[in-house]
Amino acid sequence: EIVLTQSPGTLSLSPGERATLSCRASQSVSSSDLAWYQQKVGQAPRLLMYETSNRATGIPDRFSGSGSGTDFTLTISRLEPEDFAVYSCQQYGWSPPSTFGQGTKLEIK
């Protein structure tokens, strides 16, 4: 199965700053097969991005995704207070199983 490694484990930033989160795959992943989720404490994950760079319904344009092959990035251009959460990447194009990264916690500095 494909292993996704996210870095950093924890990212401490202030509102208004730019956040860059990384997701690295153990083997090449099609850019059509990479998603990002946001999860707040006590809540279910919420889809942010799919097919690497497509924002899900209702996701503001300060969120963007990029990457190809084994390296993918989620960027939040200017952090809002509600953006502090855990972010997870997922690859889903291969035959089972779809796999997730272990998550990056974005915390207020």
Add this chain to the structure above:
Amino acid sequence: QMQLQQWGAGLLKPSETLSLTCAVYGGSFSAYYWSWIRQPPGKGLEWVGEINHSGRTNYNPSLNSRVTISVDTSKSQFSLNLTSVTAADTAVYYCTRGGGPYTYADSWGQGTLVTVSS
């Protein structure tokens, strides 16, 4: 807007069978794939398996021998059974919606914490 509501037993003993059900409200049940994803406490997400309206399933190979996902299209519901549970199966289990097989989850249930303890 489509909503997913799930329920099931929250406390099990080792060797028992985990059973969860997810009901889908609003929208076309037959247009999607329906999945279960779990998250052990403090850990990352793990895909368990999926089913479509006709009963076609895909399972995580690591759970394949213990997991069954079924569907009841008359009620717009799908269910998860996981046999012979151990403490390692303790997790929050989410039901989710996907646009097809092997895809992302764009709608999630509220989650059910299942604890396995003697």
